[in-house]
Amino acid sequence: GLNKGSDVNYLLVAALEKAGLSYKDITPVYLPPADARAAFQRGAIDAWVIWDPFLAEVETNAKARQIRNAEGLVPHYTFYLASRKFADTYPETAKQVVDELGKLSAWANSHQDEAAGLLSTSTGLDKAIWLKTLARLPYGAERMTPAVYNEQQALADTFTRIGLLPVKVDVRSATWSLDKP
Secondary structure, three states: OEOOOOHHHHHHHHHHHHOOOOHHHOOOOEOOHHHHHHHHHOOOOOOOOOOOOHHHHHHHHOOOOOOOOOOOOOOOOOOOOOOHHHHHHOHHHHHHHHHHHHHHHHHHHHOHHHHHHHHHHHHOOOHHHHHHHHHHOOOOOOOOOHHHHHHHHHHHHHHHHOOOOOOOOOHHHHOOOOOOO
């Protein structure tokens, strides 16, 4: 099970290709995380491609075993989204939001115990799950860079090649960034 069109979908394609397989060699089951967790727990799906904190939760509570991660295969990014209208109308506000998220991320990375407690309270997941998550993938926020554009273009091109996207997408023109080159 996996989220269709997500970064884990890209991870799955890359992992299969590295193993000499194709996306057509499997039968993907597209499910949102909560449904995939339930399907995995009851054995309705053979594998679950997911990100933290869901990964940390299933490793801890369901004793699932990680068979591959993204290291050396694909980059992992989390994106903060705003409407094009908002970003075009308030570019300085958008920049300030990203800058403040960067400061908050730096705080969370240097205060993982406290951050895990806050995240646990707001999500209902155990603090230990959040500590494991924070240790594996620190938070961060920054504006788009040429490298990120290129990596996201590779993802979009892969999704077009395997039929998840019906037409080629130009990531650079489809996104907004105050610092867009």
